[in-house]
Amino acid sequence: MSATQLRPVAESGRTNVLSELEQARVLLFDRRFHQVAAALAYKKDDDLVEGHRNRDYPKSIVLLFGVLSRVCRSQPRAEAFFRPPDMWQLIRRYWEQAYALGIIPSEEPSQLPNEPIKVGQWRYALKMLETEPGAFAAVEAAFVNASVDLALSLGYFSTGSFTNPAKSSCLFADGTEIRSQYRSHIEKRWDEKTGKKRRAAIDPQAKDRVRAWLVSDDAGRWRAIDPDTGEVKRKLPVDPEALASAKYGPTQSAYNVVPLSVRGDTPHSRVTIWIGIDESENTEAATIMRGIDRIDEVLPGKVQCLITDMIIRGTHQNTLFTKYGIIPITKVAASGSGEVVTDTSTDGSDNSVTVTTSRKGKKVKSLPLVRQKHTVMGNKVCSHQLMLVDGAVVEVDYDETGRDFVEISRPKKVQVKRSARKTEERPYSFSDGYCITCPHGDFTVWLCPHQRIGADDGRKMAENFRVFPEGSPQFIELYGAGRNTSEGGNAHHKNSYPHKRSQSSGRIAMNLDVILYFIADNSRTWYFQTGFKIVDAVLQGDPIPAITTAAAALTSTAA
Secondary structure, three states: OOHHHHOOOHHHOOOOOOOHHHHHHHHHOOHHHHHHHOOOOOOOOOOOOOOOOOOOOOHHHHHHHHHHHHHOOOHHHHHHHHOOHHHHHHHHHHHHHHHHOOOOOOOOOOOOOOOOOOHHHHHHHHHHHHHOOOHHHHHHHHHHHHHHHHHHHOOOOOOEOOOOEOHHHEEEEOOEEEEOOOOOEEEEEEEOOOOEEEEEEEEOOEEEEEEEEEEEOOOOOEEEEOOOOOOEEOOOOOOOHHHHOOOOOOOOOOEEEEEEEEOOOOOOOOEEEEEEEEOOOOOHHHHHHHHHHHHHHHOOOOOOEEEOOOOOOHHHHHHHHHHHOOEEEOOOOOOOOOOOOOOOEOOOOOOOEEOOOEEOOEEOOEEEOOOEEEEEHHHEEEEEEEEEEOOEEEEEEEOOOOOOEEEEEOOEEEEEEEEEOOOOOOOEEEEEEEEEOOOOOOEEEEEOOOOOOOOOOHHHHHHHOOOOOOOOHHHHHHHHHHHHHHHHHHHHHHHOOHHHEOOOOOHHHHHHHHHHHHHHHHHHHHHHHHHHHHHHHHHOOOOHHHHHHHHHHHHHHHO
């Protein structure tokens, strides 16, 4: 059964894909959109006449133009959307209805100007974001606060436990690279090798750098010659990111977008809370940790788990445990050294399985733990050797040769506890309880998956220990949902650009394109989860008092 068939709201005639008009309507009736718009550094001044900026438009309408320019993939297309008189009158009516419901702040005008907004208004707002100190940071902060408010209104970060985490209390993180659409500047430059002036493709970010010499072949087609090797290329160098990306060279022009999201159990439930713009090479893990630190400011101790790929390693995992009280759910990176082995097993009477397993031809990581002892009858001591194998706690013993360890059992997890410490740098501590089966009587041991106070094994333990190892029920549910959510969201985000490249140039404009996309994405989540009640009531012509009652009920639920 498809996700569309599972949606309970499909019977009302709504579809999964919103048109430009439907997206604009949803944004105007979403109060969190107006909260983000209030952070725009946009000065309304009648004396500004350049680019049709002499109209007194509210910040929300200016931001609406920016979001629709992302939806339409072009600023001229967004202007064409508002241009028809009937369309602008419809937008004005939606504005008046949202204002009457109290969704739009009272300091904004109750009516819009008679003439539609034009692209000059948005370009002026973008110029203010690029030039005013702290203007872009204010929009980022407003987006985080609005996203957290939306997540809490949907009941996220309020269910589950550390033993059985809820999907709606976990963060999902993964990065994707977005490249810009710069074109090389063509001009004539002096070629010292030939002693002549030749047409050259100039790097737009380094004017003194010749990216290629351009020559015409017998058919009159231009060919590019590498200035260093002399190699003739068929393609003109119109994309500097082919050399400037972190994957191809030392200069970073492309950037890695790392969203931190949360989702529920139903379709259209993803809420992106924070967006990291990684502009340096190999710093995705540090970007994720920066986002966790920002989210911890507004949701202290609320997040239960972080689901990501193997970019998060021991040092970061130890910080997640001790500083933020978050359980990382990820696979254990395979060992790059040691003997390459294959999965082997013995089908004896004890059903034992050898410890030497592999992941993609590489030996998995293992770490012996302290022998666990308990007193049995006659004041005798019984000991059990535990070991971490591919993140899981297993009980091992010697095989019949006395040389190799074999797995004899996997202790059952009892409980995962998080305790509070009285230190500011490391305020949390975790304990993972396991029931050890013994002929003399079962007993429970508590293991610490991170660095203990006074110990120096933090990175090693966090790197090899997984509270929810691969194959456990929690891992199967959360990791599968997390990776699908992250990868699917990144693919949809990248496909929203023309040719999968940023439609703007410049750092602020490119970063703003990312935020505008996730503003629209979060508004769609609000609409499909709860907002359709208000929007449908408006479309059906219900009286304003009845709609106000419905809006108040949703607001009280969010509080």
